Amino acid sequence: MCEEEVKLLGAWGSPFSWRVEVALKMKGVEYEYIDEDLMNRPKSSLLLEYNPIYKKVPVLIHDGKPIAESLVILEYIDETWNDRTALLLPQDPCDRAVARFWAKFMDDKCAPALWRSCRREGTERENAIEEACALLNVLEAELRDKQKRFFGGDTIGFVDIAGNFIGYWIGVIQEVAGVRLLTPDKFPLLCKWCYDFQNFPIVKENLPPREQLFAFFKARLEKKRKTFSPAA
Structure with a gap:
């Protein structure tokens, strides 16, 4: 079985990007972090490719599929790696x-x-x-x-x-x-x-x-x- 690929497009200093990082760490998910310069103009080609609508970080890329918006990503992480001990959302x-x-x-x-x-x-x-x-x-x-x-x-x-x-x-x-x-x-x-x-x-x-x-x-x-x- 191939290992899953998890990447995170984030930005140092961004509270929204940090949310995703700490959630991944809580779940014990290994990931590659790619930093996006918030002040960079124009946006990086990678960010435009994976989040062409909002053009913002964070973006989680799981096996090539992008998920944008930090709260949406948190729910995705919780549901995808729901066999881990740390649960982000209540079960009720x-x-x-x-x-x-x-x-x-x-x-x-x-x-x-x-x-x-x-x-x-x-x-x-x-x-x-x-x-x-x-x-x-x-x-x-x-x-x-x-x-x-x-x-x-x-x-x-x-x-x-x-x-x-x-x-x-x-x-x-x-x-x-x-x-x-x-x-x-x-x-x-x-x-x-x-x-x-x-x-x-x-x-x-x-x-x-x-x-x-x-x-x-x-x-x-x-x-x-x-x-x-x-x-x-």
């Missing part, structure tokens, strides 16, 4: 649907508002901070209701991995932008979740170094403050 259909809801909420609502709070200035920043705080309060309430260490329960799962932008990246980006939004006095449970998330063994072993990530985003926010956004 209702719980799976709820997990998808919260992951989408983080991507569609929380992440854009947090980005705006760091990239905008003046009144626009104030409005973005107000919006972001309201959304983070929703997540704070969800953790309070669950009374669990992670959104996935006692260990990290689909929602926690989907929340990695909040769990690690936004702290660095806020420091670059000089914004203090996600603080223990305002969001004690969410900040504790961030700490537990960052110190979960497989997460801790694979997070990009904070100093390098700081320099990465500082250079980009300074160059293109109002137009840069990460790959999705």
